[in-house]
Amino acid sequence: MKKFISSILLVSMLALSGCSVVPAMSSSIQETSESTSVIESMNVTETTTAATSETPENTTSETGSETEKQSFKYNYGVFLSVTKNLESLRDYHIVVIDAQYYSKEEIEAFRSKGHQVYSYINIGSLENFRSYYKKFKKLKLGKYENWDEEIWIDVSNTSWQKFITDDIMPKLVGKGIDGFFVDNCDVYYNYPKAKIMNGLTVMMKALVGTGKKVLINGGDMYLDAYCKSGGSWNDVITGINQENVFAKIIWKKNKFGKASSEDHKYFVSYVERYSKLGADIYLLEYTTDKKLISQIDDYCKTHGFEYYVSDSIELDLRNKNYA
Numbered sequence: 487m488k489k490f491i492s493s494i495l496l497v498s499m500l501a502l503s504g505c506s507v508v509p510a511m512s513s514s515i516q517e518t519s520e521s522t523s524v525i526e527s528m529n530v531t532e533t534t535t536a537a538t539s540e541t542p543e544n545t546t547s548e549t550g551s552e553t554e555k556q557s558f559k560y561n562y563g564v565f566l567s568v569t570k571n572l573e574s575l576r577d578y579h580i581v582v583i584d585a586q587y588y589s590k591e592e593i594e595a596f597r598s599k600g601h602q603v604y605s606y607i608n609i610g611s612l613e614n615f616r617s618y619y620k621k622f623k624k625l626k627l628g629k630y631e632n633w634d635e636e637i638w639i640d641v642s643n644t645s646w647q648k649f650i651t652d653d654i655m656p657k658l659v660g661k662g663i664d665g666f667f668v669d670n671c672d673v674y675y676n677y678p679k680a681k682i683m684n685g686l687t688v689m690m691k692a693l694v695g696t697g698k699k700v701l702i703n704g705g706d707m708y709l710d711a712y713c714k715s716g717g718s719w720n721d722v723i724t725g726i727n728q729e730n731v732f733a734k735i736i737w738k739k740n741k742f743g744k745a746s747s748e749d750h751k752y753f754v755s756y757v758e759r760y761s762k763l764g765a766d767i768y769l770l771e772y773t774t775d776k777k778l779i780s781q782i783d784d785y786c787k788t789h790g791f792e793y794y795v796s797d798s799i800e801l802d803l804r805n806k807n808y809a
Contacts, residue, residue, distance in 0.1 A: 537779045537795035538562055538578070539786055558600070562792040564667070564727075564770055566606055567802035572596040574803055580792070582606060582667045582727075586654075590661040602664040604701065609650050609689050610670030612639045622646060627677055632737050638673050641685035651692040665699030667727060674708040683711055690722035701727045701768060706756045725766030728757050732782050733773035735799060742773045761789065769793040 538560040563578040569587040578601070585593060585605035593603055612622055614635045625643050630636040639646060658666070668690065674682050686708055693700045702709065702723045709726075713719055731753040734745045745753075757767045767789070771782055774797045786793045 537783065537793075539783070539792045539794075560794075562768060562794050564794050564796065564801050565803055567800045575601075580604065580664075585658050585661050585663055588661065593661050593663065597662060597664070603662075604665040604667045604699065605658045605661075605663045606667045606669060607650070607654060607658065607693075608669045609686065610638065610641055610673035611636050618649070622649070627673070638670075638676055640682075641673055641689070642679075642681035643685070647685060647688050650689045655692060655696065659696050659698065663698065665701065665724070666693050667701050667703060668693065668705075668723075669703045671702055671705035671708040674705075674711065678707065678711070683708060683715070687712060687717070687722060694720075694722060694724065699724045699766070701725045701766070703727045703770075704729060706753075709760070719760060719763055719765060723765060725768065726757055726760055727768040727770055728753055729770045730772065731757065731769050732778055732785075733771045733775070733795075735772055742775070744773075744775070744778060757791070758789070761791070767791040771795045772797070772799055 539562055558579040559577040560579065562580045563575060564582040565575060566582070566584055568574065568583060572581075572583070572588065572592055573596070575581045575583075575596075576599070580602045582604045583606065585603065597603055611630055612619060612625070614623075614637075622639060622645075623637065625639040625646055627638040627640050630638055641647070655666075671686050671690070674686060690700065690702070700723050702725075705723075705726070706728075709719060709723065712722060730745055731750060732745055734743045734749070735741075736743050757769075761767045769782065769786060769791060771779075771793065773779065773795060779795050782793055782795060785791070
């Protein structure tokens with residue numbers, strides 16, 4: 487999961503290799519008094535409706551050697567806490583899951599029905615529930631705010647890089663996924679050193695090198711710094727998933743709210759700059775505010791972006807009618 491730390495950093499304006507850099511802010515959501523929809527333990531206790539961009543009547547999807555026309559109710563959904571029963575996501579064309587929990591056969595069966603499957607991959611932090619936690623916890627850089635089970639790790643360490651590129655990555659590719667949803671490149675925001683940027687770049691280039699789609703979750707500080715250093719955006723990503731462009735999480739009050747004007751403008755600038763260069767853009771919002779959801783829908787339709795709105799930061803699916 488992406489975490490949000492309130493802070494503003496300024497960097498110089500620069501355009502290199504097709505990438506323009508603007509005054510940068512962390513991938514954070516500022517806390518204000520505005521809020522909507524109180525939630526218990528950051529989850530809505532009653533079932534609500536998650537909004538998402540709807541697909542055209544027919545969606546053409548390539549799965550293996552076949553091209554099938556399928557109709558889906560929604561185009562995009564992120565379900566990191568759904569670890570079984572892919573069929574529960576049948577209403578969604580593109581789904582983001584943690585494919586480490588699924589077999590190749592399960593993913594192939596789901597894709598054969600026209601779905602696209604992106605797998606979560608965490609390259610900048612380490613969760614204590616992973617089987618490899620004990621092996622790599624010595625690489626800890628610091629605590630991860632708001633997520634007690636997670637730590638930032640030193641991505642400049644070659645053993646970590648090789649683990650991602652030589653172990654996790656090929657296993658996920660072998661399961662037949664369509665792309666990667668890459669989390670926690672924001673380790674560079676917290677530890678803005680050249681070796682951290684270089685370590686991330688080794689792994690991101692390897693992911694792009696598989697020929698699969700690569701969505702960076704947030705990652706604004708890293709991506710702008712990489713381009714400023716002379717790199718090209720499409721060396722390391724094919725698209726961006728940005729959380730909370732319109733909404734925000736007020737962690738201390740267990741509420742959802744509306745993003746500040748400053749944050750909103752910053753993230754709009756971020757996604758639109760890279761969209762103009764050719765990056766695919768997806769928004770992931772956490773809110774139950776119908777008026778705000780309508781604004782998200784209008785914005786994404788206008789710009790040709792996809793989006794998903796969840797009422798739970800856990801990105802779960804409480805019942806089959808949740809869509």
